[in-house]
Amino acid sequence: MHKLLSFIICFCYSLFLSIFLSTSPDQGTKGISLFYVETGFGHRGMWSKDDKGADFGVDLGVEQSLHLRRLKNKLGTRQLPTAEIELRGTPAILISEEGRGISGVSKMLTITRLHNAISSAAAMRRITSLAIDYAHRRSAFSRHLIEHPLHVHTLSCMEVETRGALLLTLEVARLLGAAEGRNWGQQEDAQQEIKMVIRDEHLLRLLTPIAKLYTAKQAVRVVSEGLECFGGEGYMEETGIPCLLRDTQVLPIWEGTTNVLALDMVRVLHKSRAAVLTHFLDHIEVRYCSCRVIFQSSNPINFSYLLPLFFQEGLSHHLPSTLKTPANQVIQASRLVVDFARWSMQEEKSVGTGKCIEDNDKGILQVLESSARNLAYSFARCYVGYLLIDHASWTGAQATDVFAAQRWSNQQLCLVSAQGCHSVDHAMDKELVNESLRKMQPPH
Numbered sequence: 001m002h003k004l005l006s007f008i009i010c011f012c013y014s015l016f017l018s019i020f021l022s023t024s025p026d027q028g029t030k031g032i033s034l035f036y037v038e039t040g041f042g043h044r045g046m047w048s049k050d051d052k053g054a055d056f057g058v059d060l061g062v063e064q065s066l067h068l069r070r071l072k073n074k075l076g077t078r079q080l081p082t083a084e085i086e087l088r089g090t091p092a093i094l095i096s097e098e099g100r101g102i103s104g105v106s107k108m109l110t111i112t113r114l115h116n117a118i119s120s121a122a123a124m125r126r127i128t129s130l131a132i133d134y135a136h137r138r139s140a141f142s143r144h145l146i147e148h149p150l151h152v153h154t155l156s157c158m159e160v161e162t163r164g165a166l167l168l169t170l171e172v173a174r175l176l177g178a179a180e181g182r183n184w185g186q187q188e189d190a191q192q193e194i195k196m197v198i199r200d201e202h203l204l205r206l207l208t209p210i211a212k213l214y215t216a217k218q219a220v221r222v223v224s225e226g227l228e229c230f231g232g233e234g235y236m237e238e239t240g241i242p243c244l245l246r247d248t249q250v251l252p253i254w255e256g257t258t259n260v261l262a263l264d265m266v267r268v269l270h271k272s273r274a275a276v277l278t279h280f281l282d283h284i285e286v287r288y289c290s291c292r293v294i295f296q297s298s299n300p301i302n303f304s305y306l307l308p309l310f311f312q313e314g315l316s317h318h319l320p321s322t323l324k325t326p327a328n329q330v331i332q333a334s335r336l337v338v339d340f341a342r343w344s345m346q347e348e349k350s351v352g353t354g355k356c357i358e359d360n361d362k363g364i365l366q367v368l369e370s371s372a373r374n375l376a377y378s379f380a381r382c383y384v385g386y387l388l389i390d391h392a393s394w395t396g397a398q399a400t401d402v403f404a405a406q407r408w409s410n411q412q413l414c415l416v417s418a419q420g421c422h423s424v425d426h427a428m429d430k431e432l433v434n435e436s437l438r439k440m441q442p443p444h
């Protein structure tokens with residue numbers, strides 16, 4: 001089916017072909033459809049003039065129907081130009097169901113979000129390696145930086161963050177690979193296979209926005225810390241380090257900002273009717289709890305279908321004693337996170353202060369929406385803790401792997417609490433924010 005796109009402004013521009021989303025604004029996301037556009041960039045662009053004869057932009061693409069309005073002047077990622085492009089009567093092929101563009105593009109979003117997480121982990125690794133190297137060369141207060149305990153501690157915290165980000169990213173890649181390359185019928189027990197597939201799909205859907213948003217935030221923090229590790233030199237353009245910080249700052253923005261992704265995670269919870277929470281907790285508990293703990297748990301989860309996997313994959317290994325406390329911290333925190341998410345999704349009539357919420361759905365949404373960012377961070381911290389412990393528990397792991405897992409698990413893993421929900425007060429949030437605005441306005 002061919003369509004003519006009448007008008008749309010896009011940020012991106014590819015040399016070969018582009019995919020654009022066309023929207024009917026009055027229909028919200030339901031009006032968004034997915035189109036394929038051949039840019040025909042082989043044509044030389046022709047600059048067009050405005051009424052006064054000044055350069056206005058450049059026409060590109062199929063019969064000049066793509067109009068490049070201007071290149072953006074960006075903070076970073078200048079190696080990759082970003083343009084405002086106007087489409088005027090551009091031939092395009094509708095490649096999703098009409099109005100179902102978001103669902104059509106969702107697979108691509110999973111991949112681009114994974115790419116974002118890869119860039120985040122890579123930026124962290126780069127700055128951390130550079131900073132560690134610099135610490136062996138630079139002397140301050142008559143010693144190399146690497147001889148100063150406080151500086152070493154700073155570097156070590158960066159290293160733990162970097163390892164955590166990498167493990168989370170690789171886990172999403174593993175789940176995506178499993179989803180894409182699945183060969184049905186490998187397991188003898190078909191029911192069990194279906195359950196495992198569903199579990200992995202839920203985990204992938206939950207962890208994709210979380211990994212993107214969390215690693216991006218970590219990257220900005222770690223790269224900024226890394227820049228500081230070079231002292232004044234880190235601020236100088238000729239070192240290339242300011243460029244790294246500028247490039248990193250886009251990671252929490254494109255492919256969805258932190259808030260937008262946190263709300264995406266909330267949608268996953270709703271869409272799965274909280275089943276994803278069961279899978280999240282199962283995945284962590286089955287790995288680390290002894291059978292005794294699992295079956296004494298008050299949690300009404302049926303683990304039986306996972307038991308074959310438990311033994312088949314050799315997961316019943318005993319954790320080294322050094323990892324028992326971290327594992328316990330991660331499990332306890334994961335339960336709190338899941339309890340909070342369940343609580344806020346359940347038919348609660350009152351929120352915190354005892355205030356009755358008449359419109360239950362709206363009330364629940366408000367608590368969940370306002371807490372979405374902290375909830376996403378909590379999921380991320382627990383899951384990264386789980387991965388670091390997992391990594392440290394295999395034969396061949398180093399003492400430093402154990403230490404990294406311990407360091408990670410000692411931080412506050414769960415940032416939400418069902419008891420603390422009275423602190424989610426949208427009206428007061430708004431009042432606080434608007435008060436600042438009022439103070440900035442000149443008196444009448």
Ligand SMILES: Cc1cc2nc3c(=O)[nH]c(=O)nc-3n(C[C@H](O)[C@H](O)[C@H](O)COP(=O)(O)OP(=O)(O)OC[C@H]3O[C@@H](n4cnc5c(N)ncnc54)[C@H](O)[C@@H]3O)c2cc1C
Pocket residue numbers: 011012013074077082250253254255256257258259260263
């Ligand atoms: C260098 C660069 C290149 C880009 N390249 C591309 C590209 O190739 N293709 C493409 O399609 N896009 C591209 N983008 C666009 C990018 O994806 C968007 O800028 C980004 O998703 C944020 O959307 P926005 O700019 O509309 O911000 P807004 O939606 O206006 O967000 C502003 C602020 O409001 C918050 N916010 C918005 N909605 C909510 C909500 N419901 N609840 C809570 N908070 C909210 C956001 O978190 C953010 O902090 C690019 C952007 C940049 C900077």
